[in-house]
Amino acid sequence: MQAITLTIRAIGNSKGIVLPKPVLALVGLEGASNVAMTVERGAIILRKPAEPARAGWAEAAQSLAAHGGDELVMGEFGNQNDAGLVW
Structure with missing residues (x-):
């Protein structure tokens, strides 16, 4: 693109x-x-502002959950020494 002259106002x-x-x-x-x-x-x-980190993640997670894509891949499991933990 050729240079153009703009007026400073x-x-x-x-x-x-x-x-x-x-x-x-x-x-x-x-x-x-x-x-x-x-x-x-x-x-x-001048540049486009950078998108905030994790922009759109909340909406993507809601969409995933709405379509049933948020179930655990490996199921629920505990560690060997978790039995004595109190939450």
Whole structure:
């Protein structure tokens, strides 16, 4: 992609730019409301925010349970010395 010139605009006490919709679509940010910003070797880098660890696990577990896929594979078993344990 060729470089394009954008205007830096005053936004209160800060400055900002408007990112063209085709550019956002090109990098998969057209529906995003947040980006991760870093400065690397004098360049401002915008990236999709990283997904939180284990994102979607709760929903996947609920779906699995709803379809009966959450039963124990090996069944319930104890260790040799568990008989004396009190829970």
